[in-house]
Amino acid sequence: MNIFLTGASGYIGGSVATRFLRDGLTVRGLVRSQEKASLVRALGIDPVVGELDDSALLTREALAADAVVNAASADHRPAAETMLKALAGSGKTFVHTSGSSIVGRRDGGRYAPTVYDDHTPFEPSPARAARVALNRDILAASESGVRTVIIAPSLIYGAGLGASPDSMQVPWLIDLARRTGGARHIGPGSNVWSNVHIRDLVELYLLALENAPAGTFFFAENGENAMREVCTAISNMLGFGGGTVDMSLAEATEYWGEGPANDTMGSNSRVRARRARAELGWAPKSPSLIDEIEHGCYAATDQAE
Structure with missing residues (x-):
């Protein structure tokens, strides 16, 4: 085909x-x-x-x-x-x-x-x-x-399996944590993404x-995971002890832009x-998001650096 x-x-x-x-x-x-x-x-x-x-x-x-x-x-x-x-x-x-x-x-x-x-x-x-x-x-x-x-x-x-290895949200959060010395989420970080x-x-x-x-x-x-859970895993992976930091939407907008801050990083997106x-027999079997951050490709990248 x-x-x-x-x-x-x-x-x-x-x-x-x-x-x-x-x-x-x-x-x-x-x-x-x-x-x-x-x-x-x-x-x-x-x-x-x-x-x-x-x-x-x-x-x-x-x-x-x-x-x-x-x-x-x-x-x-x-x-x-x-x-x-x-x-x-x-x-x-x-x-x-x-x-x-x-x-x-x-x-x-x-x-x-x-x-x-x-x-x-x-x-x-x-x-x-x-x-x-x-x-x-x-x-x-x-x-x-x-x-x-x-x-x-x-x-x-x-x-990623092709020419571009990185997605958006997790690499953005990891990069921000490295630059600022702490894993950061918008507000309390209780918003959830599947x-x-x-x-x-x-x-x-x-x-x-x-x-x-x-x-x-x-x-x-x-x-699914709350953004705070994702940031806790990033904090552990980077050796920051699991602590996270709240930030305002204004701060997030400075890092990522108004649209991504509001509609991606600060929103809820809970789906099944x-x-x-x-109908298709789809059967996911890869590691969870938290496992991938703490023990998978993101941890391996951090160790390599």
Whole structure:
């Protein structure tokens, strides 16, 4: 099977592509520069240099592929629409990458009790309304002869399998702790994020590519932790004794920017991947987030440094 995959040099896209290659699939991967092209070529990915705004390129690649995986941007509507238009009536598969922050609220590091599964109705925050609308339109495209599937990962952790080894949230927290001498969370850090190991996530992409019905949405998670728990593990890993430090949203905004501070690091995103387990037989088996921080790839990186 020939796959066209966007975001081939990224953390998610590169990891998915590497897993596909291991299963004998052929992957043409969109990258933005010749430098990135060299990196993915070394992994066995056939690079396509271009941008998400290049509709002619996206159309050509989608038409030539047996399936398309969009892992470059959860929010780039023109790119998604271009590829869906090219695939219309073909019966081919289009797997789109969203994210569990679609259910989040700006909670300022405080706990929220609501948990969502793949079928739970919700009203998105203004920051995620456009993404949710795009998700809805992608799923509706299944009525136009495209087998559309959406995967919405929660907080992803673990060493990437492709050209980019690092995710966002955990490396951000580790870097901040190193720079400031203490593991820091927004407010009390009682806000909770579901999480998933990158190795388990790529298995879900493969299962979805093979077996997901048209017009289906899957959360990806295998547990959850409060940000304070994550920061405690980072503190232990870095030799800070397990202590953590509260910081204000204003401080967090200085480090990460207003959007990430409010909608990612200070929010709650609690989801359950019931559908992936029940319908696709997805069975996560990688180490937990806390174990990975204290004893896995993050601890190994710290010791190497």
